[in-house]
Amino acid sequence: MEEVDKILIHALKQVGTEVSEETDSVKQFSSELIVEAVVRCIRVIEPGLGSPLPTSLPPGMSARFRVGMSLAQACQDIGYKGEIGYQTFLYSNEPEIRSLLMFLVEKLPRESAEASDQPTGKSVVLQRAIAAAIKAQLVVPWLPPNCRLPLHGETQSPGSLHSFHAQPLSLPHCTKGPGKNQLKEVQDYQRDILPPVTAQPSHHASVVASILEQHTAELSAAQEWDNEWNSQGLLSRLTPQEYCSRKLTRLRKRIEEQLRSAALPSAESAFGGPRSTSDLSDLLQAFRGSTPSDHILTKGTHFTHTQKFTFTQQQQAAAVTRPSITAGPQSESDIQLCQQEEQLSLQQQFQQLCSDVEQLAADMKHMSVTNAQVLDELKQRDLGNSENEEKMQVKKKTIDLLPDADNNLLKLQVLVEASAKRVVNLASQWEKHRAPLIDEHRRLKEICSNQDLESSRKLSEIKSLHDKIRVSTEEAKKKEEIYKQLVTELENLPQDASRSAYTQRILEIVSNIKKQKEEITKILSDTKELQKEINSLTGKLDRTFAVTDELVFKDAKKDESVRKSYKYLAALHENCNQLIQTIEDTGTILREIRDLEEQIETENGSKTVANLERILEDYKAIRQENSALAAKVREG
């Protein structure tokens, strides 16, 4: 019972009852304490019911009686099924109070238990923290700026907010490792001139932002590379550097294609105009930064070359024509006229020249095309020519050999045979060489395919390992998070250390109960066996008695002495029956005695005598109060 009382007292203390340290069982509870505990519990369970009830007993006896009645009523309203009345509180007995308090404590709402059962996660904890912070800020009243204490500055003054602006930082990277030895100038720069990171941004406020930004950028780049390498890079069976360079060339080719396809149509549509080239050069210039154009087009396209060429030609032509015309001084009007004429003629000339140039350009193009065609034709003709020459030589030789036909035929046959032999010989030699070579080839091929298989197997192994690593790191992270969270939760939990003790105690009690149950079943089976034995014995007895009775009765008719013995037998039987009856009666009486003793004990436990005395005293007090009141009425 002590454990139960401890739990009860702990719960009552949490509700707000002031239980002194010395009281550690319900037996020591005074009436005042009981009333206070019950009222506080009712207030927590149902505030509407509990709020009109006082937490302490009033001095007057009749008032106490009334408080007791209302408390009993409230307990019944909540749902207490046991016997309850004013006497429960005023003249307490231990078991009743204990059962009442247990009922009330069980009815108490369990916020903390529900809260800890909620699904947990890092985000949940964070959200709870955010919600708590916002709630706290909402509770704080708004103050005019002049009345603000430094305490409020964080949440209420907008001055402390900086916008988040990042600036590029320059950091000497130590991650590259010692293998890549840097230039001496770079080291000098980093040692002597590069300012520390905190001094690099122009505003002090953007230091944090810049560092965060830099870090995020590097981290995400590393992650992306890791992802790509694991998904595609490993499969390509290249070293990381090779993979990178290959990707770079692929991308370059793509960009080049895109640019070319975008630039070509405009260039073709405005053939000869300076617009397209300037566009292209602009584009190129923008790609190289704003360097002056002279430095860029070191390697011009075919198109720009032709354009340059035509323009320079034109300029040269103009330079040639100018001095020849501006000769011969004349009078001013003449000069003017002359000049106008000259201008006109020059313009005409210029236009003519322009058209000439265009025509010439067109002609040139045409010519170049025809030239190419003619060259092709020439080549073909040359080829045909040489073929024909060869044919002619063969025919010439045959004509030379014709006169001595038979001889030459024989010679030829000999030659043919010899060459056939040679061919056979060579073929056999070739076969000899070929066989080992082919074997070698096959062997190598096999090795190659084996290696291929091996490498692909290893690749898949590596991949699965990577996956495993990822999965396990994720798991580890998750578990670590859960661990941290649980630790924080544990710290946040109220420190009632008796929790584990309770559970241990409960387990002990359960095991005790088990043991007791076992013993009870043992005893039960024992009694059953005994009963069986008794039954069989009584049956045996009855039967033997009947048989003896019959035998003796038969003989008793003939013999006098036997009749006597029959009488004795009957008497013996009767006496034995009586004896058994008496033993059974004694057993029942003993049981009754035990029951009565128990009853006496319980009656003693409920302090009946003391309570009766108290009731008598209270009765006297009420009578005194009544008589005093009656006297007052009479006086009044």
Added chain:
Amino acid sequence: MVVLLNRLPVSECLKLCHRVVDGLCGREPPHRGDHGASWSLEEWLELLDSLTALFRRAVGSNSSDEEVLAGLADVDSSHAESVLSVLRARREEIRDALLDRTNSISSATLQDFDWQLKLALSSDKISSLHTPLLSLSLDVRENRALRSVTMEMNREELNTLISSLEAANKVVLQLK
């Protein structure tokens, strides 16, 4: 107009060149006041422009040391040497900055962004609103001028924005 460098001692010249490169890489450019009254305003601007152009050209066309020195023919040899050392030390950084410039070839590029989460407690019509609002400000560089675009979104609008940005990212990934 790099000749104007000759008016400065060599150590100062080194520092100035580093500051010029800093400006090129998006950090704080040098101030005229820090280097005394060696130049008039016009000369100062000219010097800055020519130095910046020099660095850009040298890194952009990947020219060798001899080519750079040829471009610095009219400067003292010691000054030219210091400029060259600055170039060697900062080549990677300048290259990165130029690449960055090339990447932002389109007419408007996103330079930076910032966000704030606000909780609207009430409005002029509803006394208890409790709606979270996100105010997002984008710093957009448009024709070299920085313009700030600010917008405020509720939860659904933010989700729409994020999903459209994710779709854009997918397209970019396909290009790779």
